[in-house]
Amino acid sequence: MRFPKIGPAFLVTAAFIGPGTIITASMAGANYGLSLVWALLFAMVATIVLQEMAARLGIVSQQGLGENIRHAIKQPVIKALVLMLVVSAIVVGNGAYQSGNISGASLGLVSVVGQLGWEVNNAHYLFPIIIGLIAFYLLSTGSYKIIERALIVLVGLMSVAFLVTFFLSEPKWHELITSFAAFELPNGATLTVIALIGTTVVPYNLFLHASTASQKWHSIDDISTARKDLFISIPLGALISVAVLSTAASAFFGKQISLQSAADIAPALQPLFGDSASIFLGLGLFAAGISSAITAPLAAAFALSGILNLDKNLNAFGFKLTWMIILIMGVVISSIGFKPVSVIWFAQVANGILLPLVSIFLLWIMNTKVLGEHKNNVWQNIAAAAVIFVTLILGGRSLMSAFGLL
Numbered sequence: 001m002r003f004p005k006i007g008p009a010f011l012v013t014a015a016f017i018g019p020g021t022i023i024t025a026s027m028a029g030a031n032y033g034l035s036l037v038w039a040l041l042f043a044m045v046a047t048i049v050l051q052e053m054a055a056r057l058g059i060v061s062q063q064g065l066g067e068n069i070r071h072a073i074k075q076p077v078i079k080a081l082v083l084m085l086v087v088s089a090i091v092v093g094n095g096a097y098q099s100g101n102i103s104g105a106s107l108g109l110v111s112v113v114g115q116l117g118w119e120v121n122n123a124h125y126l127f128p129i130i131i132g133l134i135a136f137y138l139l140s141t142g143s144y145k146i147i148e149r150a151l152i153v154l155v156g157l158m159s160v161a162f163l164v165t166f167f168l169s170e171p172k173w174h175e176l177i178t179s180f181a182a183f184e185l186p187n188g189a190t191l192t193v194i195a196l197i198g199t200t201v202v203p204y205n206l207f208l209h210a211s212t213a214s215q216k217w218h219s220i221d222d223i224s225t226a227r228k229d230l231f232i233s234i235p236l237g238a239l240i241s242v243a244v245l246s247t248a249a250s251a252f253f254g255k256q257i258s259l260q261s262a263a264d265i266a267p268a269l270q271p272l273f274g275d276s277a278s279i280f281l282g283l284g285l286f287a288a289g290i291s292s293a294i295t296a297p298l299a300a301a302f303a304l305s306g307i308l309n310l311d312k313n314l315n316a317f318g319f320k321l322t323w324m325i326i327l328i329m330g331v332v333i334s335s336i337g338f339k340p341v342s343v344i345w346f347a348q349v350a351n352g353i354l355l356p357l358v359s360i361f362l363l364w365i366m367n368t369k370v371l372g373e374h375k376n377n378v379w380q381n382i383a384a385a386a387v388i389f390v391t392l393i394l395g396g397r398s399l400m401s402a403f404g405l406l
Contacts, residue, residue, distance in 0.1 A: 007148045008212035008226070009233035011295055012051055012205045014151045017158060017237050018292030019104025020097070021199040022285060025241045028192050029248030034172070035186055037179040037242060039193045043200035044238035046387040048230060050359060053366050053376070053384065054206045055213040055226040060374050062218065064211030065358070066306020068365055082357075086307050089354045091326070094204065094300040098330025101296060105131045105289025106334065111282030125335050132331035135293045139323050142315035144215055147294065154291040155233075159240055161284030166243035168277040169250040176246055191397070198394045200241070201387070203355045206362060207303035208295065211312060220374065240284075247281070293330065297323035353399070356391040363388060 028036045054065060061068060069086070073079040106127035138150050185193065213226055301322040305312035312319060363384045366376045376384065 007216050007229060008055065008209055009051065009229040010152055010155055011148065011212055011298070012047075012209050013233045013237035014155050014291035015205050015208060015295035015299060016047070016200050016202050016292075017155075017240050017288050018101050018199075019107075019285065019289050020100055021241060022104070022244055022288055024192075024195045024199050025244040026248040026252075028189075028196055029245040029250075030252035032186050032189050032192065033249045033253040034175050034179040034246060035182065035184040036189060036193060036196060037176065037245060038181065038183050039196045040200070040238055040241045040245065041180050042390075043197040043241075044234055046197065046201050046390060047205075047237075048234050049380075049383045049387050050201065050206060050362065051209050051234065052227060052230055053362050053380070054209040055230060056223055056374060057362070057366065057371070058210035058213035059217050059223055059226060060220065060371050062214050064214060064302055064306040064312065065207045065362070066211070066303045067309075068210075068306075068370065069361060070307055070309060072361070072365055072368075072370075083307055085353060085357070087304060090204065090207075090300045090303050093354075094296045094326050095329035096333070098293060098296050098326055099333035101289050101292040102128045102131050102330045102334040103289070105286050105293060108282045108284070108286030108289060112279055112286065128331055128334040131290055131293060132327060134290060135297070135327055136324075138294055139297060139314075139327070140320070142313075142320075144212070144314060147298070147314075151291055151294060154287045154294075155236070158284050158287035158291065159236060161280045161287060162240050162243045162247075165277050165280045165284065166247050168280070169247045171246045171250060176242075194394055194397045196241075197390060198397070200237070201355070201391065201394065203358045204296070204299040204303065206358055207306070208299035211302035211306065223374065244284075247277075293327075296330075297326040300326045353395060356388060356395040359384075359388045359391045 025040070028039075057068060058064060063071075066086070069082065070079070073082055109127050109131075138147055141147070217223075217226060301319045302312060304310065304322050305316070305319050308318075310316065310318040314320075363376070363381070365371070366384070367381065368375065
């Protein structure tokens with residue numbers, strides 16, 4: 001099988017289309033119909049703006065974002081504070097949310113198995129371990145190509161599953177198309193809009209993209225290839241999110257159906273659109289969960305290796321130890337059903353600070369001599385500044401939520 005010349009941006013798509021995105025898009029469709037589709041369009045544009053800078057930085061400097069942060073900050077106290085924040089956010093944040101990725105993949109399998117009439121004893125304990133072992137095997141190969149190709153397959157499966165479910169739900173095409181430019185904001189929808197953008201614009205993906213781009217491409221001429229990769233992969237992720245939101249709008253909007261987690265979506269579709277829709281959505285949820293379960297530890301390993309000046313070779317001991325810790329944390333938390341409230345609280349605080357901090361640093365370094373003639377032009381700076389303004393709002397929302405002010 002011949003795979004297209006794509007890669008790092010597909011990893012970004014695999015990372016941000018996880019169970020969190022699925023339930024957020026589903027809740028948006030169930031509560032507000034198609035009125036918030038425009039928010040996903042904005043999220044896609046914002047992601048492209050930030051990830052393009054990260055990829056360009058990786059190719060030009062041949063280093064990840066973590067290395068560039070470590071080299072650029074000279075003041076010892078500030079450097080220590082920044083490094084401590086990034087390390088804490090990555091380890092605690094990825095560890096906490098990794099359990100959600102594995103749980104989501106497990107719930108997808110439970111849904112499919114249930115619809116097929118099979119019975120698996122202790123599935124809620126067994127499936128997280130199986131998913132963890134699959135992720136462990138792929139990451140332990142130490143081969144970027146194997147991981148990349150596995151994620152391309154998973155993103156492909158996810159795309160087909162959610163798009164088939166979308167078509168089975170008989171979408172309202174005219175209303176969907178006009179919703180992209182409607183910019184409607186129903187009462188009480190502000191936090192949902194912020195959540196839709198926040199599940200797409202993710203700080204870890206900036207580390208992941210810069211590092212993988214520096215490993216895959218070694219010539220300035222490859223910047224155009226990286227952009228093509230970006231313009232295929234990120235819109236595909238946005239298309240998946242739109243498909244999920246539209247499916248939920250068709251199934252749940254205006255009806256008294258309660259969605260509390262990703263586990264509620266697939267069974268609720270069965271009486272409305274038949275077994276096929278429920279099975280395909282379960283498969284999509286499985287692919288979304290396991291792809292994010294692979295990329296989250298990978299992103300953590302790249303970020304920490306760069307920040308702490310460790311070997312970022314996929315076979316290096318420190319690199320492997322990092323993703324193993326994140327993966328094990330996720331499997332344990334998921335399989336025992338532990339609700340790490342305090343851990344997630346800290347992750348919210350750290351991420352609320354980290355997203356705008358990393359975005360501001362990225363914009364700054366994209367205008368320095370590190371990039372030479374490939375630094376940002378005026379329009380790229382304007383677009384990035386607009387996105388950073390949104391990340392400040394997202395960061396503020398995350399902090400307010402963590403401290404119970406929302």
